[in-house]
Amino acid sequence: MPYINKVRVIKLPVSREKEKGAGLSPHELSVLLEISRVITSSLPLNNMFEVIHVYLSQIMDYKLGCLYLKEKSRFNLKAAVGVDEEIFTSLSNRAGTNFLLKKIKATGRPWRSTQILGADQIKKHPFYVQVLAPLGIMYTAGAPLRDGHRILGSVHLGRAAEAGDFNEKDMQILEMVTNLLVPAIRNIKIKQISWQMDGVAVSPNGQKATEPDSNDNGDEDRHLQLLGSVSSVMARELRNPISSLKMSFYSLARNFTSGVMAQQDLEHMDRSIKKMEKTISFLLNLSRDLNLNQEWVDVNELLDEVVQTLRPIMDPDVVIVKDYSPLPKMLLDREKMHTVFGNIIENALDAMPGGGRLRIITTENQGRVYVILEDTGLGVNQQVRDRIFEPFVTTKPDGVGLGLTVCKKIIGSHGGRIKLRSNAGKGTAVCIDIPVVT
Numbered sequence: 542m543p544y545i546n547k548v549r550v551i552k553l554p555v556s557r558e559k560e561k562g563a564g565l566s567p568h569e570l571s572v573l574l575e576i577s578r579v580i581t582s583s584l585p586l587n588n589m590f591e592v593i594h595v596y597l598s599q600i601m602d603y604k605l606g607c608l609y610l611k612e613k614s615r616f617n618l619k620a621a622v623g624v625d626e627e628i629f630t631s632l633s634n635r636a637g638t639n640f641l642l643k644k645i646k647a648t649g650r651p652w653r654s655t656q657i658l659g660a661d662q663i664k665k666h667p668f669y670v671q672v673l674a675p676l677g678i679m680y681t682a683g684a685p686l687r688d689g690h691r692i693l694g695s696v697h698l699g700r701a702a703e704a705g706d707f708n709e710k711d712m713q714i715l716e717m718v719t720n721l722l723v724p725a726i727r728n729i730k731i732k733q734i735s736w737q738m739d740g741v742a743v744s745p746n747g748q749k750a751t752e753p754d755s756n757d758n759g760d761e762d763r764h765l766q767l768l769g770s771v772s773s774v775m776a777r778e779l780r781n782p783i784s785s786l787k788m789s790f791y792s793l794a795r796n797f798t799s800g801v802m803a804q805q806d807l808e809h810m811d812r813s814i815k816k817m818e819k820t821i822s823f824l825l826n827l828s829r830d831l832n833l834n835q836e837w838v839d840v841n842e843l844l845d846e847v848v849q850t851l852r853p854i855m856d857p858d859v860v861i862v863k864d865y866s867p868l869p870k871m872l873l874d875r876e877k878m879h880t881v882f883g884n885i886i887e888n889a890l891d892a893m894p895g896g897g898r899l900r901i902i903t904t905e906n907q908g909r910v911y912v913i914l915e916d917t918g919l920g921v922n923q924q925v926r927d928r929i930f931e932p933f934v935t936t937k938p939d940g941v942g943l944g945l946t947v948c949k950k951i952i953g954s955h956g957g958r959i960k961l962r963s964n965a966g967k968g969t970a971v972c973i974d975i976p977v978v979t
Contacts, residue, residue, distance in 0.1 A: 565714070569600045573717060580725045589725070590620035597718060601711055605678055605699035607632060609642060610726065611692060616642055619694075624676070631672055638668040641683050645695050651684035651716050653707050673699065682707040684719040686726055693726050695719075833874040833954060840910060841865045843875065844901055847882045851890065858896025866904045872978040877951045884944040885914050885971050892918025892969060908977050915970040922965040929961055 565573075579592045590608050597606070608620040618633040636642060644652050654663055663669050663679070673681070679702035686693040696719050700707070707715075848861060889899050897917040904911050921929065930949045945961075952959050957975035 565710075569714065572596050572600050573714070573721075576718060577721050580721050587620045591622055593718065593722075594622040597714075601698070601714060602704050603698040603700045604704075605676060605681075605697075607697040607699075608694065609636065609697070610686075610694035616646060616695065623699075628672075628676060635668060635672050638671075639697075640666060640668055641681050641697060642695055645683050645685050646692060649685050649687060649690075649692050651712055651719075652682070653712065654681040655706055677701050680704070680706045682712060682715060684712070684716045686719050686723050688723055688727055693723065696722065833877070835872045835874055837870040838873045838875050838878065840868050840871055840873075840912065841903055843878060844882055844903070844912070847879055847886060848901075851883065851886055854887075855890055856893065856896050859890060859893055860896075860898045862898060862900040864900060864902045868903055868905055868910055869977055871910060871975065873955060873975070874951075878955075881948045881951050881973070882912070882914075884948055885973075888944065889914060889916035889918060889969065892916055892920070897968075905977070909974045910977055912973045913970060915968065917968045920963045920965045920967050920969050926961065926963050930959075 576593050576596050579589060579596070584592065586608075590606070594606050597603075604623050606622040607618060609616040610619045611617075616636055618629070618636055621629050621632060624632065640657060641652060641654050644657050658666065660679075664674075673679070676699070678699035681697055681699045683695050683697040685695050696715065698707070698711075698715060844863075844865075886899065893899070893916055899917075900913075900915040902911075902913040902915070904913075930945050945959075949959055952973055952975065955975050957973060960972045961969065962972075963969035
């Protein structure tokens with residue numbers, strides 16, 4: 542019996558939970574973007590929560606909104622919308638009987654009140670009888686303000702019985718809003734300064750040259766933390782569909798070999814999938830604290846390894862000049878530093894489409910190891926250079942603009958600094974310095 546080449550069709554799993562709530566509309570995404578802008582403003586906390594309510598009520602039906610913050614071991618009501626002063630006091634004084642707040646505090650995850658108690662049980666609960674019922678509130682939902690393993694507080698929404706219970710999409714939106722709020726809550730006490738000096742863009746860990754305007758203090762750090770909060774949701778939403786797409790693609794590629802044009806299409810799809818995976822990796826690196834898996838690394842050998850990995854995409858007219866000095870071994874996260882060097886070298890190669898020279902210099906001075914990567918490429922103008930470490934800033938037509946943002950975060954987690962010097966048409970030099978651990 543002749544062999545028949547069969548194409549195996551993979552049916553992608555459908556999540557019932559997604560059917561209920563996922564898939565934000567352009568309007569909903571636009572409102573969330575406006576909320577993110579409010580959160581990065583300098584508004585006082587009470588006013589910020591009121592403005593968030595104005596936007597959030599455009600895409601969610603709710604009557605009551607509350608913001609609780611943890612102070613010592615107690616959650617205190619700090620802001621509320623949809624209530625007068627008397628009700629605010631009642632909500633605040635009876636926070637200890639709020640069964641939804643207790644559940645969120647104990648588990649550290651979002652909840653709807655009906656996931657905790659049945660409707661009949663809720664109507665008999667003291668918090669409902671004393672607080673919610675007089676307000677005409679039947680259903681409540683809440684999500685924690687999580688900073689790693691710490692819970693900074695909680696945001697609660699309430700709606701009337703006729704509006705129905707909160708659904709999965711409501712919970713998704715509420716969780717996104719609380720993720721956005723975390724950096725603002727944290728930055729009430731923590732502020733960092735980002736700055737630039739003439740001709741050089743410097744990460745916030747660098748040495749300060751001039752004092753920036755006080756209104757800009759911490760803006761870059763707040764925006765990065767804000768992006769990280771959104772990125773955690775974005776990466777989670779993208780990762781599973783990409784994995785399923787990848788499975789289907791490679792199954793198709795193994796069983797489909799005829800036609801030059803078809804083969805080119807498959808190669809293009811392969812490159813696109815890899816690019817999407819790289820973007821997801823960047824998002825994940827932005828969305829969480831970096832847990833370094835450190836080991837003793839020879840930086841010169843690591844640079845050689847990165848260059849070798851990128852050989853297949855190098856223009857044959859690009860010359861690599863290695864100007865290495867003997868270095869002590871460094872305690873680094875090898876994989877993450879491979880990402881840093883790889884991203885910077887790949888940027889340099891992209892900037893030299895017609896060939897050029899990439900010089901890699903390593904040296905040690907006063908307890909710090911320096912890695913300098915100089916290219917003779919296109920360079921970047923001052924407007925882009927001054928914002929080069931900000932997310933989504935890129936000179937590439939198809940670039941995402943997260944590479945150097947992630948590099949800055951990784952280097953900073955090692956106690957290092959990154960600087961970039963560039964002028965349009967005159968090439969770019971990136972300098973990384975990291976302290977030697979003894």
